[in-house]
Amino acid sequence: MRFLILTSAILVAHLALALPDVATELYSSLIPSKVLATANKLNNKFPQYTDSTAGAWQLFSADTWTSGFFPATLYALETRKTLCGATSANGLNVADWADLGRKTGAGLAALTTSNSVGHDVGFLSFPYVDELSINPSNATAAAIVNGFATYLAGRFNPTVGCTRSWDSSDPTDFVVIIDNMMNLNVLMVSAQLTGNSTLKNIAISHADTTMKNHIRDDGSTWHVVQYTTTTGAVTDKRTSQGYSDSSTWSRGQAWAVYGYANMYNWTGDYNYLLTARRLATYFLNTLPSDGIVPWDFNAPVENRPADSSAATIVATGLLLLSKVETDILNRVKWWTAAINILNNITSLAWDPSWESLLANGTVNKPANNYLTGTVYGDYYYIVAGNELISMGLAKCP
Ligand SMILES: *[C@@H]1O[C@H](CO)[C@@H](O)[C@H](O)[C@H]1NC(C)=O
Ligand SMILES: *[C@@H]1O[C@H](CO)[C@@H](O)[C@H](O)[C@H]1NC(C)=O
Ligand SMILES: *[C@@H]1O[C@H](CO)[C@@H](O)[C@H](O)[C@H]1NC(C)=O
Ligand SMILES: *[C@@H]1O[C@H](CO)[C@@H](O)[C@H](O)[C@H]1NC(C)=O
Ligand SMILES: *[C@@H]1O[C@H](CO)[C@@H](O)[C@H](O)[C@H]1NC(C)=O
Numbered sequence: 050m051r052f053l054i055l056t057s058a059i060l061v062a063h064l065a066l067a068l069p070d071v072a073t074e075l076y077s078s079l080i081p082s083k084v085l086a087t088a089n090k091l092n093n094k095f096p097q098y099t100d101s102t103a104g105a106w107q108l109f110s111a112d113t114w115t116s117g118f119f120p121a122t123l124y125a126l127e128t129r130k131t132l133c134g135a136t137s138a139n140g141l142n143v144a145d146w147a148d149l150g151r152k153t154g155a156g157l158a159a160l161t162t163s164n165s166v167g168h169d170v171g172f173l174s175f176p177y178v179d180e181l182s183i184n185p186s187n188a189t190a191a192a193i194v195n196g197f198a199t200y201l202a203g204r205f206n207p208t209v210g211c212t213r214s215w216d217s218s219d220p221t222d223f224v225v226i227i228d229n230m231m232n233l234n235v236l237m238v239s240a241q242l243t244g245n246s247t248l249k250n251i252a253i254s255h256a257d258t259t260m261k262n263h264i265r266d267d268g269s270t271w272h273v274v275q276y277t278t279t280t281g282a283v284t285d286k287r288t289s290q291g292y293s294d295s296s297t298w299s300r301g302q303a304w305a306v307y308g309y310a311n312m313y314n315w316t317g318d319y320n321y322l323l324t325a326r327r328l329a330t331y332f333l334n335t336l337p338s339d340g341i342v343p344w345d346f347n348a349p350v351e352n353r354p355a356d357s358s359a360a361t362i363v364a365t366g367l368l369l370l371s372k373v374e375t376d377i378l379n380r381v382k383w384w385t386a387a388i389n390i391l392n393n394i395t396s397l398a399w400d401p402s403w404e405s406l407l408a409n410g411t412v413n414k415p416a417n418n419y420l421t422g423t424v425y426g427d428y429y430y431i432v433a434g435n436e437l438i439s440m441g442l443a444k445c446p
Pocket of ligand 5: 341353354355397408409420
């Protein structure tokens with residue numbers, strides 16, 4: 050046994066030597082300075098994506114699915130400060146990031162009872178979950194997390210076995226999108242805070258039902274699965290933001306990798322680990338040879354812009370998968386792929402002149418919204434950078 054562990058440690062050390070260097074941009078002092086400049090111009094609004102020519106943020110009201118990401122970005126810089134310290138060289142000394150995160154996120158609390166984002170309350174909970182990791186005894190933040198979880202639980206249908214993603218005009222149509230896997234986290238956090246196992250069981254039911262119906266035999270995913278509430282049967286499988294009903298939208302695949310790695314972390318259910326591996330394997334095996342994540346894996350090459358957000362989401366998901374993975378060779382495979390993907394997207398999309406950190410995001414290609422920065426792409430770029438440091442795979446600059 051000891052021999053086995055020793056051999057594994059040597060193997061990991063050896064393979065780690067083959068690690069590519071992490072792109073220096075991931076820790077650039079331009080990151081805090083751009084983020085602070087954005088924070089200073091918000092006026093209680095929230096950045097979602099930029100225009101495609103100047104890289105200027107387009108601002109939205111709090112009641113938007115992406116509003117949690119910017120306050121969570123500020124908390125991510127607080128995490129980076131904890132990891133690396135705040136100096137003028139790393140640029141982290143220009144603000145009190147946690148305080149700015151609290152102020153910027155204040156407008157989201159009211160959405161626990163009424164909102165138009167539906168299942169995406171899970172994303173809105175991120176800054177409050179972050180607040181709790183800094184200050185576990187903050188009862189206000191806990192109440193808001195529990196409020197979002199109760200709201201999401203209210204969208205659960207036991208006949209279908211899932212929480213409803215999007216509302217539809219016919220209430221017997223029950224639409225679930227693969228992105229919804231990411232929103233289960235708020236149920237798990239709230240179950241941990243309150244001891245309410247109903248919340249956990251809803252998350253598990255959603256993950257199990259999605260595992261059955263959303264994933265193709267080759268490990269790829271449909272974006273949208275529609276059920277009927279009368280019997281719980283699947284009535285349609287299609288795309289909304291991808292190229293076609295039979296194609297694979299890369300951001301959806303990235304949410305799925307991350308979502309199942311996350312559910313494995315919370316539950317230890319081996320089926321979630323097997324599923325996360327299948328999803329990740331499809332992603333990596335289908336990635337083009339230039340290593341740039343396209344908006345849709347099956348769109349024709351001449352009509353296939355990159356999606357920098359799918360790149361940073363999958364990289365962060367792969368790092369979580371690497372952390373929870375039981376197989377040592379897989380651990381090295383996932384973290385190596387994460388670094389390669391981050392490096393490749395940096396070399397394509399790092400744009401100092403834009404307000405966002407990265408360009409080359411695809412918000413919604415069928416709606417002609419692409420070649421933009423995205424607030425979620427930038428958020429996961431910073432989180433991935435933090436994770437690399439805390440996993441010992443990169444050093445603070
Ligand atoms: C507790 O969290 C809430 C919500 O995030 C925040 O508004 C408040 O400032 C926090 N309290 C303290 C003492 O940090
Ligand atoms: C647990 O959560 C469910 C879903 O929100 C709710 O219906 C139930 O009342 C909660 N149970 C307790 C004991 O609070
Ligand atoms: C992983 O699960 C544990 C509970 O088992 C939880 O405390 C932790 O926050 C989770 N990690 C992430 C990244 O969600
Ligand atoms: C980009 O991706 C390719 C293929 O995965 C990899 O061989 C290459 O090292 C990556 N480039 C960088 C700069 O990491
Ligand atoms: C990246 O963005 C630039 C600038 O908008 C654009 O010219 C280029 O085609 C994009 N590349 C990809 C692969 O999407």
